Amino acid sequence: MSGTSSRAPERAWSVGTASGMFPFLGCGIALLRRPLEFLRSLPAHGDLVEIRLGLQRAWVVCHPELVQRMLRDTRTFDKGGPLYDRLRALMGDGVVTCPAAEHRRQRRLVQPAFRPSRVAGHTELMAEEAESLCHGWRAGQQVGVSADMLALTTRVISRVLFSDSLDAATTAEIRRxxxxxxRGLFVRTVIPIDALFRLPTPANRRYRHAVGRVHAIVDAAIAERRRGAPRDDLLGTLLAATRGDGEEASVTDREVRDQLVSLLLTGAESTALCLTSVFSLLARHPEAERRLHAEVDAVLAGRRRPGPADLPRLVYTRSVVTETLRHWPPGWLFTRVTTRETDFAGCRLPRGSTVVYSPYLLHHDPVSFPDPDRFLPERWLPGQDAGASHGAMIPFAAGSRTCLGDTFSMAEATVSLATVAARWRLRHLPGPVEPPRPAATLGPRSLVMTCESRNRDNTSTGLPIGR
Structure with missing residues (x-):
């Protein structure tokens, strides 16, 4: 195999085929109707499994070692395939979707906003927004957790990108x-038949309208900034780059928008789903919830919210977030495309082949994670091996295209969780609990829970938490 695969001794990989039930849709219907079950059925066919998506062939990588090889060989396996073809219509060629040849330059441009030193400075605004959110809750109130978490993360990322938070009406529109x-991205990925999505159906019109409104909102923010004073945020950095400041070639106006749209959507959606999943899982695992509350109470010691110095001490809180990312990873399905003919796992893949990998599938590999369906934050406490040594834990990908916001996202989720958990316990409503729903991302999308004040758990601190 070319690239990284030639540097490691080969083992006997197994290659198989998963047949589709429908001649023209292939496995797309199975992915739409029962995607998680379908994915977990594939390792029985082999380490590399051929499937059909519409009229196209694709190969699903089921073994963590093969996924690591693929992700670290960006010259052979570039971002592309049905998912990224659709994402580029939304995000353009920003840092999330750009080809490998452009990635290093673009990452260097936006990375400063997400360096650990800047993330530490952002923890105050993360905690401030989380405190503001749950300050409006009342004991016994039913709250839309999915909607509230998305509103929270949209405000946080908008402040990082644009300094000022989007107003309430704009935040609500972004959420819608x-x-x-x-949803539209997922359907277009698993059934990549372009003609279907050019039809003037209500769903297609809604999708095009949503994409257009996101672009318009970002364009308006850029135009307003050009008329105002410079600010020390990512938009300011990008606008300075359009003037060719420094040694790098100047950045185009289109690239400014592409970067902001990419970071706004990925920075809001994924972390919101992670937090929503956290609260849903904690409500079903009282021992984990108890340990979380005990740690938060000890670390905060009566303070209203955590600060940068508290992050290293919130060990179990971070473990809850990490286990949630393993259990229900928001980014659960991705594609790559081969840039040249290559031998992969003993299978000759033509140039332009679509290769699929799933963090959800790897995160539920029983070899890497014993009893994978159990929610066990203890897997990630110091001294535990978990699945890291197997390369199976990849909520933020791997290699040179590891998510540049991974440190930021972990800090945001940990700080937000600690801030809310210091005040409130969230309880599921009677009846069935909403399962995570796979679309372009994975998680509960309309979760409603009941607030329960933790006042009585904190009488010794003298702080009226939750009021």
């Missing part, structure tokens, strides 16, 4: 647009 976009 995201719901339409993520």
């Amino acid at each position: 647009c995201l719901a339409v976009v993520v």
Whole structure:
């Protein structure tokens, strides 16, 4: 095999085929109707499994070692395939979707906003927004956790990108647009038949309208900034780059928008789904919830919210977030495309082949994670091996295209969880609990829970938490 695969001794990989039930849709219907079950059925066919998506062939990588090889060989396996073809219509060629040849330059441009030193400075605004959110809750109130978490993360990322938070009406519109976009992206990925999505159906019109509104909102923010004073945020950095400041070639106006749209949508949606999943899982695992509350109470010691110095001490809180990312990873299905003919796992893949990998599938590999369906934050406490040594834990991908916001996202989820958990316990409503729903991302999308004040758990601190 070319690239990284030639540097490691080969083992006997197994290659198989999963047949589709429908001649023209292939496995797309199975992916739409029962995607998680379908994915977990594939390792029985082999380490690399051929499937059909519409009229196209694709190969699903089921073994963590093969996934690591693929992700670290960006010259052979570039971002592309049905998912990224659709994402580029939304995000353009920003840092999330750009080809490998452009990635290093673009990453260097936006990375400073997400360096650990800047993330530490952002923890105050993360905690401030989380405190503001749950300050409006009342004991016994039913709250839309999915909607509230998306509103929270949209405000946080908008402040990082644009300094000022989007107003309430704009945040609500972004939230509505995201719901339409993520569903539309998934359908377009698993059934990549372009003609279907050019039809003037209500769903197609809603999707196009949502994409257009996201672009318009970002364009308006850029135009307003050009008329105002410079600010020290990512938009300011990008606008300075359009003037060719420094040694790098100047950045185009289109690239400014592409970067902001990419970071706004990925920075809001994924972390919101992670937090929503956290609260849903904690409500079903009282021992994990108890340990979380005990740690938060000890670390905060009566303070209203955590600060940068508290992050290293919130060990179990971070473990809850990490286990949630393993259990229900928001980014659960991705595609790559081969840039040249290559031998992969003993299978000759033509140039332009679509290769699929699933963090959800790897995160539920019983070899890497014993009892994978159990929610066990203890897997990630210091001294535990978990699945890291197997390369199976990849909520933020791997290699040179590891998510540049991974440190930021972990800090945001940990700080937000600690801030809310210091005040409130969230309980599921009677009846069935909403399962995670796969679309372009994975997680509960309309979760409603009941607030329960933790006042009585904190009488010794003298702080009226939750009021």
